[in-house]
Amino acid sequence: MNFLEIKAFSEALSHQVGVQLLRDFGQVQAAEKADGSLVTQSDRWADEQIRNAIAQTFPDHGVLSEEAEHQFPDREWCWIIDPLDGTTNFARGLPLWGISIALLYQGTPVFGYVHLPPLNQSFHGFWQGESGLDLPSGAFLNDKLIHSSQEALTRNHFFNLCARSTSVLKNPFPAKIRMLGVATYNLLTVAAGATMGGVEATPKIWDIAAVWAIVQAAGAVWYPLESEPIFPLKVGKDYSSRSFPTLVVSRENLVPVFEPLVRAIGNQ
Template identity: 70%
Template sequence: MEEFWTKVLNFAQDTTTRVGIRLLEYAGQVQATRKADGSLVTEADNWADQEIRDAIAANFPDHGILSEEAEHTFKGTEWCWIIDPLDGTTNFTRGIPLWGISIALLYQGTPVFGYVHFPPINQTFHGYWRGSSELDIPTGAFLNNQPIHSSDDSPTNNHFFSLCARSTSVMKQGFPCKIRMLGVATYNFLAVASGATLGGVEATPKVWDLSAVWVILQAAGAVWVSLSSKPTFPLEAGKDYGSYPLPTLVVSRPELVPVFEPLMQPIIRR
């Protein structure tokens, strides 16, 4: 399958680069409207979503597609792409240069390839994760094509942990690390994969926020902890993921799960 994975990687790189160049022209120049779930959307989100869906349909016509701005129901196809065309819309509309384009490829409902491009800072993460599948697939996690691995450090006041706007209730006196809030779900988690932070939490992410980073984090050696009663993957055929939050904690190594997971009680969903 080497030729297939080369095609997948080249497609992800070419598509996100092309879309990212156009989005840089929109950044800080568009107004957002509020969707039913409270998140923001702009004409740039909708344009990028359509552009990526069209590119997938042209290059992988037999594959399914889920995207934040269009199709939310998993049809159960063997191969399926999941798109977040613009993660960090609030940053994007305010001209804050941290936002990205996230795409993932799922096999039998579970991500096996993830690619996240952040045009304003020229950072691109990608990775492969075979998991329990029988696929012949490359391995590894990469930042700008260089291998990355999560940190082996222990928490101190000089290490970072990322929160989202809906997870500030976990902050308590004596929290093991300094807190950061970046405003981009994918970057919160990918900072763990690259070793920049020791952990991160997102209280209400959707499947398009998580699919690509799920691959990269595990390939980088980090630990994924679902804070709901059901595992994040595999996806369920026929399920509408448009209003289905997937609260998640990630940490850089297994030994940090008992350090941080007890602090997450305010946002755990049973």
């Protein structure tokens, strides 16, 4: 496996899809799915374009996607895609949304690429973990190396919440709060050193697969808010309704600072 080619493929594909999504931005109607989230024709179009490109370029790889393929396949290599993360922002005209692409080896992400067309920002990262693969190293924003913040926490630093985690504000919070409306970007800002932490209460696997590789490659800490491990994914399991409550912090010693404040989110 040539991982520089994997990066080049993900970059070209996400940028190509992003050009059309920018044309559609703010011009499409959204419908409500069974789970209450929104979907547009742009989501479905982007999903199909990405799946078709993967099938043509990597015919022996599996695919898991938000809009079509929900059951994890029996393949050594599998892609997980969120063709449009931040659909509500996209449909309502807020210029913060992205395209998320992850590559998994034996059920665990080893590469992630997230492109945010309105911001002209692209994150990618390689994470060897316990895969035993010979991978490039590091996390990058627009091809520049990034690392999570090592600064001492103050009340002038940021922490990101999602819409379903606002209950944590019942107690005093040790940082300024931001809510971005895009699960991937919510956590990627930790990788970039812009925020000290972030929490997602109900992310699906396509929301977090690419980010899982990138944030750890950047030195950040991924802390699941439930006891069951996320990866490796299980062959044959349907991941359409499974949520993975997650805390990400910039370094290990911030886990005991933020985890008690957001712990209850894992029980939602």
